[in-house]
Amino acid sequence: MGSPLSLSLSWKAIDTFELKPTLWLRYVDDTFVIWTDRYLHALPNHHPSQKRGVISALTERARRICEPEHLERELKYLKVTLRSNGYNASEIRKAMKPKNITVRKAKKDQMVARAYLPFIPRVTDRIGKLLDKHDIETVFKPTRKIQQSLRSAKDKRDPLSVAGVYRKPCTCGKVYIGTTKRSMGTRLKEHKRNCRLGQADKSAVAEHALSEGDHIILFENTELIAPNHGYHSRLVREVIEIHKHTENFNSEEGEVYLNRIWNPILRNSRITNRMTTGSKIVNVPGSSAGTSTGTNTTDYLTRHKYALRSLKVSQRTASHDG
Incomplete structure:
Protein backbone atom coordinates (compact mmCIF):
# COMPACT_ATOMS: atom_id res chain seq x y z
CA MET A 1 0.00 0.00 0.00
CA GLY A 2 1.16 3.53 -0.71
CA SER A 3 1.33 6.54 1.56
CA PRO A 4 -1.96 8.28 2.50
CA LEU A 5 -0.49 11.44 0.97
CA SER A 6 0.13 9.82 -2.41
CA LEU A 7 -3.29 10.78 -3.79
CA SER A 8 -2.90 14.47 -2.93
CA LEU A 9 0.69 14.55 -4.15
CA SER A 10 -0.18 12.87 -7.45
CA TRP A 11 -2.91 15.43 -8.21
CA LYS A 12 -0.55 18.23 -7.22
CA ALA A 13 2.07 16.87 -9.59
CA ILE A 14 -0.43 16.61 -12.47
CA ASP A 15 -1.39 20.25 -11.99
CA THR A 16 2.22 21.25 -12.69
CA PHE A 17 2.35 19.39 -16.03
CA GLU A 18 2.15 21.52 -19.17
CA LEU A 19 0.64 18.60 -21.08
CA LYS A 20 -2.28 17.07 -19.20
CA PRO A 21 -3.05 13.35 -19.52
CA THR A 22 -5.99 12.38 -21.70
CA LEU A 23 -7.12 9.74 -19.22
CA TRP A 24 -6.25 9.28 -15.54
CA LEU A 25 -7.78 6.39 -13.60
CA ARG A 26 -6.76 5.58 -10.05
CA TYR A 27 -7.60 2.82 -7.60
CA VAL A 28 -5.79 2.99 -4.23
CA ASP A 29 -2.11 3.03 -5.32
CA ASP A 30 -2.61 1.76 -8.91
CA THR A 31 -2.99 4.19 -11.81
CA PHE A 32 -3.85 3.88 -15.48
CA VAL A 33 -2.72 6.93 -17.47
CA ILE A 34 -2.94 7.82 -21.16
CA TRP A 35 -0.88 10.69 -22.56
CA THR A 36 -1.36 11.63 -26.19
CA ASP A 37 1.30 13.18 -28.42
CA ARG A 38 4.00 12.55 -25.83
CA TYR A 39 6.99 10.52 -27.05
CA LEU A 40 10.71 10.30 -26.34
CA HIS A 41 11.86 13.92 -26.29
CA ALA A 42 14.82 15.07 -28.38
CA LEU A 43 16.71 16.49 -25.37
CA PRO A 44 17.33 13.41 -23.13
CA ASN A 45 20.70 11.69 -23.32
CA HIS A 46 19.67 8.83 -25.62
CA HIS A 47 21.57 7.63 -28.65
CA PRO A 48 20.38 9.30 -31.90
CA SER A 49 19.47 5.90 -33.34
CA GLN A 50 16.94 5.40 -30.53
CA LYS A 51 15.35 8.78 -31.25
CA ARG A 52 15.27 8.03 -34.98
CA GLY A 53 13.71 4.69 -34.11
CA VAL A 54 10.80 6.44 -32.40
CA ILE A 55 10.12 8.57 -35.49
CA SER A 56 10.50 5.72 -37.99
CA ALA A 57 8.29 3.41 -35.89
CA LEU A 58 5.48 5.97 -35.76
CA THR A 59 5.87 6.62 -39.48
CA GLU A 60 5.75 2.92 -40.41
CA ARG A 61 2.74 2.45 -38.13
CA ALA A 62 0.89 5.23 -39.95
CA ARG A 63 1.74 3.77 -43.36
CA ARG A 64 0.49 0.33 -42.36
CA ILE A 65 -2.83 1.15 -40.70
CA CYS A 66 -3.96 4.36 -42.45
CA GLU A 67 -6.11 4.38 -45.55
CA PRO A 68 -4.37 5.97 -48.57
CA GLU A 69 -6.68 9.00 -48.53
CA HIS A 70 -5.88 9.69 -44.85
CA LEU A 71 -2.15 8.94 -44.86
CA GLU A 72 -0.95 12.41 -45.88
CA ARG A 73 -2.99 14.08 -43.14
CA GLU A 74 -1.71 11.62 -40.54
CA LEU A 75 1.91 12.21 -41.55
CA LYS A 76 1.44 15.99 -41.31
CA TYR A 77 -0.06 15.61 -37.84
CA LEU A 78 2.87 13.36 -36.89
CA LYS A 79 5.38 16.00 -37.98
CA VAL A 80 3.64 18.64 -35.85
CA THR A 81 3.64 16.27 -32.86
CA LEU A 82 7.32 15.46 -33.28
CA ARG A 83 8.18 19.16 -33.49
CA SER A 84 6.41 19.66 -30.16
CA ASN A 85 8.66 16.92 -28.75
CA GLY A 86 11.80 18.86 -29.65
CA TYR A 87 12.77 17.37 -33.02
CA ASN A 88 13.75 19.69 -35.86
CA ALA A 89 12.53 19.42 -39.45
CA SER A 90 15.77 17.88 -40.72
CA GLU A 91 15.75 15.09 -38.13
CA ILE A 92 12.10 14.31 -38.85
CA ARG A 93 12.58 14.28 -42.63
CA LYS A 94 15.57 11.90 -42.49
CA ALA A 95 13.92 9.52 -40.04
CA MET A 96 10.64 9.38 -41.98
CA LYS A 97 12.28 8.17 -45.18
CA PRO A 98 11.29 4.58 -46.08
CA LYS A 99 13.87 2.04 -44.92
CA ASN A 100 15.10 -1.03 -46.76
CA ILE A 101 14.16 -3.66 -44.18
CA THR A 102 15.78 -6.50 -46.14
CA VAL A 103 19.22 -4.85 -46.12
CA ARG A 104 18.97 -4.01 -42.41
CA LYS A 105 17.92 -7.56 -41.53
CA ALA A 106 20.78 -9.05 -43.58
CA LYS A 107 23.28 -6.77 -41.80
CA LYS A 108 21.88 -7.72 -38.41
CA ASP A 109 22.21 -11.42 -39.22
CA GLN A 110 25.93 -10.87 -39.87
CA MET A 111 26.54 -9.63 -36.33
CA VAL A 112 28.58 -12.12 -34.32
CA ALA A 113 28.19 -10.52 -30.88
CA ARG A 114 26.43 -7.76 -28.98
CA ALA A 115 27.92 -5.09 -26.71
CA TYR A 116 26.00 -2.94 -24.20
CA LEU A 117 27.48 0.52 -23.64
CA PRO A 118 26.29 3.63 -21.78
CA PHE A 119 25.70 6.43 -24.26
CA ILE A 120 28.33 9.15 -23.83
CA PRO A 121 28.38 11.57 -26.79
CA ARG A 122 31.59 11.53 -28.84
CA VAL A 123 32.96 8.65 -26.76
CA THR A 124 30.93 5.44 -26.79
CA ASP A 125 29.30 6.28 -30.13
CA ARG A 126 32.78 6.21 -31.68
CA ILE A 127 33.47 2.90 -29.95
CA GLY A 128 30.22 1.61 -31.45
CA LYS A 129 31.41 2.50 -34.96
CA LEU A 130 34.64 0.58 -34.39
CA LEU A 131 32.72 -2.44 -33.10
CA ASP A 132 30.39 -2.28 -36.10
CA LYS A 133 33.38 -2.78 -38.42
CA HIS A 134 34.01 -6.08 -36.66
CA ASP A 135 30.38 -7.20 -36.91
CA ILE A 136 29.62 -6.47 -33.25
CA GLU A 137 26.20 -4.96 -32.61
CA THR A 138 26.20 -2.11 -30.09
CA VAL A 139 23.23 -1.43 -27.83
CA PHE A 140 23.38 1.97 -26.13
CA LYS A 141 21.83 2.55 -22.72
CA PRO A 142 21.19 5.85 -20.91
CA THR A 143 23.82 6.67 -18.31
CA ARG A 144 21.25 7.56 -15.68
CA LYS A 145 17.50 7.15 -15.48
CA ILE A 146 14.99 9.34 -13.69
CA GLN A 147 14.26 6.50 -11.29
CA GLN A 148 17.91 6.52 -10.18
CA SER A 149 17.70 10.23 -9.37
CA LEU A 150 14.59 9.96 -7.20
CA ARG A 151 14.77 8.89 -3.60
CA SER A 152 12.59 5.96 -2.69
CA ALA A 153 9.74 6.68 -0.30
CA LYS A 154 10.01 3.19 1.14
CA ASP A 155 12.10 2.20 4.13
CA LYS A 156 15.65 1.14 3.39
CA ARG A 157 16.12 -2.58 3.00
CA ASP A 158 18.60 -4.55 5.02
Whole structure:
Protein backbone atom coordinates (compact mmCIF):
# COMPACT_ATOMS: atom_id res chain seq x y z
CA MET A 1 0.00 0.00 0.00
CA GLY A 2 1.16 3.53 -0.71
CA SER A 3 1.33 6.54 1.56
CA PRO A 4 -1.96 8.28 2.50
CA LEU A 5 -0.49 11.44 0.97
CA SER A 6 0.13 9.82 -2.41
CA LEU A 7 -3.29 10.78 -3.79
CA SER A 8 -2.90 14.47 -2.93
CA LEU A 9 0.69 14.55 -4.15
CA SER A 10 -0.18 12.87 -7.45
CA TRP A 11 -2.91 15.43 -8.21
CA LYS A 12 -0.55 18.23 -7.22
CA ALA A 13 2.07 16.87 -9.59
CA ILE A 14 -0.43 16.61 -12.47
CA ASP A 15 -1.39 20.25 -11.99
CA THR A 16 2.22 21.25 -12.69
CA PHE A 17 2.35 19.39 -16.03
CA GLU A 18 2.15 21.52 -19.17
CA LEU A 19 0.64 18.60 -21.08
CA LYS A 20 -2.28 17.07 -19.20
CA PRO A 21 -3.05 13.35 -19.52
CA THR A 22 -5.99 12.38 -21.70
CA LEU A 23 -7.12 9.74 -19.22
CA TRP A 24 -6.25 9.28 -15.54
CA LEU A 25 -7.78 6.39 -13.60
CA ARG A 26 -6.76 5.58 -10.05
CA TYR A 27 -7.60 2.82 -7.60
CA VAL A 28 -5.79 2.99 -4.23
CA ASP A 29 -2.11 3.03 -5.32
CA ASP A 30 -2.61 1.76 -8.91
CA THR A 31 -2.99 4.19 -11.81
CA PHE A 32 -3.85 3.88 -15.48
CA VAL A 33 -2.72 6.93 -17.47
CA ILE A 34 -2.94 7.82 -21.16
CA TRP A 35 -0.88 10.69 -22.56
CA THR A 36 -1.36 11.63 -26.19
CA ASP A 37 1.30 13.18 -28.42
CA ARG A 38 4.00 12.55 -25.83
CA TYR A 39 6.99 10.52 -27.05
CA LEU A 40 10.71 10.30 -26.34
CA HIS A 41 11.86 13.92 -26.29
CA ALA A 42 14.82 15.07 -28.38
CA LEU A 43 16.71 16.49 -25.37
CA PRO A 44 17.33 13.41 -23.13
CA ASN A 45 20.70 11.69 -23.32
CA HIS A 46 19.67 8.83 -25.62
CA HIS A 47 21.57 7.63 -28.65
CA PRO A 48 20.38 9.30 -31.90
CA SER A 49 19.47 5.90 -33.34
CA GLN A 50 16.94 5.40 -30.53
CA LYS A 51 15.35 8.78 -31.25
CA ARG A 52 15.27 8.03 -34.98
CA GLY A 53 13.71 4.69 -34.11
CA VAL A 54 10.80 6.44 -32.40
CA ILE A 55 10.12 8.57 -35.49
CA SER A 56 10.50 5.72 -37.99
CA ALA A 57 8.29 3.41 -35.89
CA LEU A 58 5.48 5.97 -35.76
CA THR A 59 5.87 6.62 -39.48
CA GLU A 60 5.75 2.92 -40.41
CA ARG A 61 2.74 2.45 -38.13
CA ALA A 62 0.89 5.23 -39.95
CA ARG A 63 1.74 3.77 -43.36
CA ARG A 64 0.49 0.33 -42.36
CA ILE A 65 -2.83 1.15 -40.70
CA CYS A 66 -3.96 4.36 -42.45
CA GLU A 67 -6.11 4.38 -45.55
CA PRO A 68 -4.37 5.97 -48.57
CA GLU A 69 -6.68 9.00 -48.53
CA HIS A 70 -5.88 9.69 -44.85
CA LEU A 71 -2.15 8.94 -44.86
CA GLU A 72 -0.95 12.41 -45.88
CA ARG A 73 -2.99 14.08 -43.14
CA GLU A 74 -1.71 11.62 -40.54
CA LEU A 75 1.91 12.21 -41.55
CA LYS A 76 1.44 15.99 -41.31
CA TYR A 77 -0.06 15.61 -37.84
CA LEU A 78 2.87 13.36 -36.89
CA LYS A 79 5.38 16.00 -37.98
CA VAL A 80 3.64 18.64 -35.85
CA THR A 81 3.64 16.27 -32.86
CA LEU A 82 7.32 15.46 -33.28
CA ARG A 83 8.18 19.16 -33.49
CA SER A 84 6.41 19.66 -30.16
CA ASN A 85 8.66 16.92 -28.75
CA GLY A 86 11.80 18.86 -29.65
CA TYR A 87 12.77 17.37 -33.02
CA ASN A 88 13.75 19.69 -35.86
CA ALA A 89 12.53 19.42 -39.45
CA SER A 90 15.77 17.88 -40.72
CA GLU A 91 15.75 15.09 -38.13
CA ILE A 92 12.10 14.31 -38.85
CA ARG A 93 12.58 14.28 -42.63
CA LYS A 94 15.57 11.90 -42.49
CA ALA A 95 13.92 9.52 -40.04
CA MET A 96 10.64 9.38 -41.98
CA LYS A 97 12.28 8.17 -45.18
CA PRO A 98 11.29 4.58 -46.08
CA LYS A 99 13.87 2.04 -44.92
CA ASN A 100 15.10 -1.03 -46.76
CA ILE A 101 14.16 -3.66 -44.18
CA THR A 102 15.78 -6.50 -46.14
CA VAL A 103 19.22 -4.85 -46.12
CA ARG A 104 18.97 -4.01 -42.41
CA LYS A 105 17.92 -7.56 -41.53
CA ALA A 106 20.78 -9.05 -43.58
CA LYS A 107 23.28 -6.77 -41.80
CA LYS A 108 21.88 -7.72 -38.41
CA ASP A 109 22.21 -11.42 -39.22
CA GLN A 110 25.93 -10.87 -39.87
CA MET A 111 26.54 -9.63 -36.33
CA VAL A 112 28.58 -12.12 -34.32
CA ALA A 113 28.19 -10.52 -30.88
CA ARG A 114 26.43 -7.76 -28.98
CA ALA A 115 27.92 -5.09 -26.71
CA TYR A 116 26.00 -2.94 -24.20
CA LEU A 117 27.48 0.52 -23.64
CA PRO A 118 26.29 3.63 -21.78
CA PHE A 119 25.70 6.43 -24.26
CA ILE A 120 28.33 9.15 -23.83
CA PRO A 121 28.38 11.57 -26.79
CA ARG A 122 31.59 11.53 -28.84
CA VAL A 123 32.96 8.65 -26.76
CA THR A 124 30.93 5.44 -26.79
CA ASP A 125 29.30 6.28 -30.13
CA ARG A 126 32.78 6.21 -31.68
CA ILE A 127 33.47 2.90 -29.95
CA GLY A 128 30.22 1.61 -31.45
CA LYS A 129 31.41 2.50 -34.96
CA LEU A 130 34.64 0.58 -34.39
CA LEU A 131 32.72 -2.44 -33.10
CA ASP A 132 30.39 -2.28 -36.10
CA LYS A 133 33.38 -2.78 -38.42
CA HIS A 134 34.01 -6.08 -36.66
CA ASP A 135 30.38 -7.20 -36.91
CA ILE A 136 29.62 -6.47 -33.25
CA GLU A 137 26.20 -4.96 -32.61
CA THR A 138 26.20 -2.11 -30.09
CA VAL A 139 23.23 -1.43 -27.83
CA PHE A 140 23.38 1.97 -26.13
CA LYS A 141 21.83 2.55 -22.72
CA PRO A 142 21.19 5.85 -20.91
CA THR A 143 23.82 6.67 -18.31
CA ARG A 144 21.25 7.56 -15.68
CA LYS A 145 17.50 7.15 -15.48
CA ILE A 146 14.99 9.34 -13.69
CA GLN A 147 14.26 6.50 -11.29
CA GLN A 148 17.91 6.52 -10.18
CA SER A 149 17.70 10.23 -9.37
CA LEU A 150 14.59 9.96 -7.20
CA ARG A 151 14.77 8.89 -3.60
CA SER A 152 12.59 5.96 -2.69
CA ALA A 153 9.74 6.68 -0.30
CA LYS A 154 10.01 3.19 1.14
CA ASP A 155 12.10 2.20 4.13
CA LYS A 156 15.65 1.14 3.39
CA ARG A 157 16.12 -2.58 3.00
CA ASP A 158 18.60 -4.55 5.02
CA PRO A 159 21.79 -4.86 2.88
CA LEU A 160 21.86 -8.58 3.72
CA SER A 161 18.44 -9.07 2.10
CA VAL A 162 19.52 -8.20 -1.45
CA ALA A 163 21.51 -9.99 -4.14
CA GLY A 164 24.74 -8.71 -5.64
CA VAL A 165 28.50 -8.62 -5.22
CA TYR A 166 29.94 -8.51 -1.71
CA ARG A 167 33.28 -8.28 0.11
CA LYS A 168 34.20 -10.37 3.17
CA PRO A 169 37.41 -9.46 5.07
CA CYS A 170 39.80 -11.60 7.08
CA THR A 171 42.11 -10.55 9.92
CA CYS A 172 45.12 -11.56 7.81
CA GLY A 173 44.49 -8.56 5.58
CA LYS A 174 42.96 -10.34 2.60
CA VAL A 175 39.34 -10.21 1.44
CA TYR A 176 36.95 -12.55 -0.32
CA ILE A 177 34.91 -11.24 -3.24
CA GLY A 178 31.72 -13.15 -3.87
CA THR A 179 28.40 -12.91 -5.66
CA THR A 180 24.98 -14.39 -5.07
CA LYS A 181 21.64 -14.33 -6.83
CA ARG A 182 19.89 -14.93 -3.51
CA SER A 183 20.02 -12.72 -0.45
CA MET A 184 23.48 -11.94 0.87
CA GLY A 185 22.36 -13.04 4.32
CA THR A 186 21.59 -16.55 3.02
CA ARG A 187 25.03 -16.85 1.45
CA LEU A 188 26.60 -15.56 4.65
CA LYS A 189 24.94 -18.31 6.68
CA GLU A 190 26.25 -20.93 4.24
CA HIS A 191 29.81 -19.64 4.60
CA LYS A 192 29.51 -19.71 8.40
CA ARG A 193 28.17 -23.27 8.32
CA ASN A 194 30.99 -24.42 6.02
CA CYS A 195 33.55 -22.89 8.38
CA ARG A 196 31.90 -24.39 11.46
CA LEU A 197 31.74 -27.88 9.96
CA GLY A 198 35.20 -27.70 8.42
CA GLN A 199 33.89 -28.10 4.85
CA ALA A 200 36.87 -26.56 3.09
CA ASP A 201 35.96 -28.27 -0.19
CA LYS A 202 32.64 -26.42 -0.41
CA SER A 203 33.78 -22.87 0.19
CA ALA A 204 36.90 -20.80 -0.49
CA VAL A 205 36.06 -18.90 2.68
CA ALA A 206 36.13 -22.08 4.77
CA GLU A 207 39.30 -23.24 3.03
CA HIS A 208 41.03 -19.98 3.93
CA ALA A 209 39.70 -19.97 7.50
CA LEU A 210 40.93 -23.54 8.13
CA SER A 211 44.31 -23.05 6.51
CA GLU A 212 47.54 -22.54 8.42
CA GLY A 213 47.94 -19.22 10.15
CA ASP A 214 45.72 -16.94 12.19
CA HIS A 215 42.69 -16.46 9.93
CA ILE A 216 39.46 -15.08 11.35
CA ILE A 217 36.75 -14.31 8.83
CA LEU A 218 35.03 -11.10 9.88
CA PHE A 219 31.51 -12.04 8.86
CA GLU A 220 29.98 -9.05 10.62
CA ASN A 221 32.10 -6.73 8.44
CA THR A 222 30.73 -8.12 5.18
CA GLU A 223 29.97 -5.27 2.79
CA LEU A 224 27.67 -5.12 -0.20
CA ILE A 225 29.73 -3.64 -3.04
CA ALA A 226 27.04 -3.54 -5.70
CA PRO A 227 23.40 -4.71 -5.54
CA ASN A 228 22.68 -6.47 -8.80
CA HIS A 229 20.04 -9.01 -9.86
CA GLY A 230 21.20 -9.40 -13.47
CA TYR A 231 23.03 -12.67 -14.10
CA HIS A 232 25.70 -11.61 -16.60
CA SER A 233 26.30 -8.11 -15.21
CA ARG A 234 26.66 -9.56 -11.71
CA LEU A 235 29.33 -12.05 -12.82
CA VAL A 236 31.21 -9.34 -14.71
CA ARG A 237 31.17 -7.06 -11.68
CA GLU A 238 32.52 -9.89 -9.52
CA VAL A 239 35.49 -10.41 -11.86
CA ILE A 240 36.19 -6.66 -11.91
CA GLU A 241 36.19 -6.47 -8.10
CA ILE A 242 38.49 -9.50 -7.85
CA HIS A 243 40.99 -7.76 -10.12
CA LYS A 244 40.65 -4.52 -8.14
CA HIS A 245 41.24 -6.24 -4.78
CA THR A 246 44.69 -7.69 -5.38
CA GLU A 247 44.91 -9.06 -1.82
CA ASN A 248 42.10 -11.59 -2.06
CA PHE A 249 41.81 -15.26 -1.19
CA ASN A 250 39.40 -16.26 -3.97
CA SER A 251 40.20 -19.69 -5.33
CA GLU A 252 39.14 -18.60 -8.84
CA GLU A 253 39.06 -15.34 -10.79
CA GLY A 254 35.33 -15.59 -11.41
CA GLU A 255 33.16 -17.36 -13.96
CA VAL A 256 33.57 -14.75 -16.71
CA TYR A 257 36.74 -14.13 -18.71
CA LEU A 258 37.80 -10.50 -18.57
CA ASN A 259 39.83 -9.41 -21.58
CA ARG A 260 43.25 -8.08 -20.71
CA ILE A 261 42.46 -4.89 -22.61
CA TRP A 262 40.81 -3.69 -19.38
CA ASN A 263 43.95 -4.24 -17.29
CA PRO A 264 45.27 -0.62 -17.54
CA ILE A 265 41.96 0.71 -16.19
CA LEU A 266 41.76 -1.87 -13.42
CA ARG A 267 45.40 -1.26 -12.51
CA ASN A 268 44.59 2.36 -11.73
CA SER A 269 41.58 1.41 -9.60
CA ARG A 270 43.16 -1.20 -7.40
CA ILE A 271 42.10 -1.17 -3.77
CA THR A 272 44.61 -1.58 -0.96
CA ASN A 273 43.14 -3.49 1.95
CA ARG A 274 43.01 -1.61 5.23
CA MET A 275 43.86 -4.67 7.30
CA THR A 276 47.48 -5.81 7.34
CA THR A 277 49.51 -8.49 9.07
CA GLY A 278 52.84 -8.81 10.83
CA SER A 279 53.85 -6.11 13.26
CA LYS A 280 51.26 -3.65 11.96
CA ILE A 281 47.96 -2.95 13.67
CA VAL A 282 44.80 -4.85 12.76
CA ASN A 283 41.42 -3.48 13.89
CA VAL A 284 39.63 -6.62 15.02
CA PRO A 285 36.02 -6.23 16.21
CA GLY A 286 36.02 -5.99 19.98
CA SER A 287 39.46 -4.38 20.09
CA SER A 288 40.42 -0.74 20.05
CA ALA A 289 42.55 0.83 17.35
CA GLY A 290 46.19 1.22 18.25
CA THR A 291 46.50 -2.03 20.22
CA SER A 292 48.47 -5.13 19.36
CA THR A 293 46.61 -7.97 17.68
CA GLY A 294 47.91 -10.84 19.79
CA THR A 295 45.63 -10.86 22.84
CA ASN A 296 42.60 -9.38 21.11
CA THR A 297 42.77 -11.89 18.28
CA THR A 298 42.92 -14.75 20.79
CA ASP A 299 39.89 -13.38 22.66
CA TYR A 300 38.01 -12.95 19.42
CA LEU A 301 39.07 -16.44 18.37
CA THR A 302 37.41 -18.07 21.36
CA ARG A 303 34.03 -16.62 20.37
CA HIS A 304 33.99 -18.44 17.03
CA LYS A 305 33.11 -22.12 16.91
CA TYR A 306 34.59 -22.54 13.46
CA ALA A 307 37.85 -20.95 14.65
CA LEU A 308 38.08 -23.42 17.54
CA ARG A 309 37.47 -26.21 15.07
CA SER A 310 40.23 -24.89 12.85
CA LEU A 311 42.61 -25.01 15.82
CA LYS A 312 41.61 -28.63 16.49
CA VAL A 313 42.11 -29.54 12.83
CA SER A 314 45.57 -27.91 12.84
CA GLN A 315 46.54 -29.66 16.08
CA ARG A 316 45.28 -33.01 14.75
CA THR A 317 47.24 -32.55 11.53
CA ALA A 318 50.36 -31.63 13.48
CA SER A 319 50.06 -34.72 15.71
CA HIS A 320 49.68 -37.00 12.66
CA ASP A 321 52.70 -35.41 11.03
CA GLY A 322 54.71 -35.97 14.21
